Amino acid sequence: MRVAVVGFGQTPFRTKRKDKTHPELAFEAINVALEHAGLDMKDIEAVAYGSMDPFDGIYCPERWDATACGLEKPVMKISTGGTTGMTTALAAYEHVASGLFDVAMAVCVQRVGECVDAQPVLNTAVDPIYERHSGLGAIHVAAFQATAYMAKYGATEEDLAWVSVKDHKNALKNPCAHIRMDISVEDVLNSRVVCSPLKLLECCPRSDGAAAVIFASEDVAKKVRDNPAWVVGETTISDSYYLGDRPDFADWDSLAIAGRRLFRTAGVENPVKDIDVAELYSPFTIQEILELEALGFAEKGKGKDFAKEGITFPDGEMPTNPSGGVLCTNPIGATGLVRFGEAALQVMGEAENQVDGVEVALSHAWGGTLQFHTLALLSSRKKLR
């Protein structure tokens, strides 16, 4: 069963969206998605909903937000750390791919801005017996990757800073992006050190907002739009729960395995040639570099040069995060769905910061202190090969 994305909606993301409650944000994103698809709420047959409860201090936010998803529809809640948004997309996709439904919607809402600080919440995701005492959040584990990568491959602070400069320039073109400012390499290097070697301008903000993606079966997709984004591949993977069990912090092996699995099933032979744009989950500069290498876009040790050399800019050979990425907008449980939606817009030719001639886009999310990855490939073609 071929399945396509036929609609995407997102709210503007801000530190606080005090103007709206949780379901009002869902309502806003859903209506943008419905309008984009040219569908009505009655056309949506099932809903996959994603959020990470403790960031918002609301247990079962799916109860509150189901009111915006149309009562009486089947609703399935998904929560898998930072991959939540992407796995919610895959859950909705699989509703349609299974043949059980013709139209399904993924909805994600997150209000990290309402939490005093995301790191104590992230700390409760770390093993409570052996690891939690060490004061670990997400920034710390990204800093582990940066330290290991810089030692192994000789990357400089400036190499990492270029990733931030690129993402911030891209976010300027995206009205929904949270942090929108033009910054230089010097600005990044002069910003305060948060978790060494990572500095403030190498770290994502905490964002409030929502996103929705509508999936349709082939027959419906062809009827509702002439430029659907076909889902041509998807996979997820899990690594160990224990941080100390990661094989090597300088290389993201679990993502490399997931990438090879995705490319094999989708028929990608050469990622750089076959994939035109990537929306990667990189809330910290170093992670885009590791992801580019794990996914085969860059050779090991060469990803550090990509932003500096312009390769990942929208007019480069491997445009990465033209939306401004997670570095500029991070409503954590909705972030993966934004990657997925932005990748779909690129394939449709409708992105705010559109890359020329996109036929194939990759979407990625990681979650759970480097434990999970979710990947999807979207294309204007129904099949790559």
Added chain:
Amino acid sequence: MDVTEFEVWWKIPFRHSAGIHATRFFEGLKEKKILGVKCEKCGRVLVPPRAFCERCHAETGEWVEVKDEGIVETMTVTYMKFTGLPDPPYAVGVVKLDGADTGMLCFLGGVDLSDWRRVHEAFKPGTRVKAVWREEREGKITDIEYFKPLD
């Protein structure tokens, strides 16, 4: 219009079981012993110990004592105050102990933490480190105060 906001707290006590393996590990710490377990299938020594090897989906077997010395795999120094987390600056790293096949998350110390570049030089990946034990040990992970450079 000023929108009304409500302050809400989640402050709920839990009591997590450590299980038999971690309990034995914590008992060992009282005697300055670091214990791991061996996976009979892949042969890895897992530190800290656990009841099963998640790579092999097999129960772990033999208990092994590893050294309280090892090498730094990676590290970071935190300079920002996060709610509920330790006061900065604090250095945390992953240390692979001699005799273990997995890294252990721990504090690093014994050096001035004010200049992060100097701390990274002192604990760069591959650096040999040794545990500094607390005088009064209570069978907790924090019985190891931190790891310091060996030289």
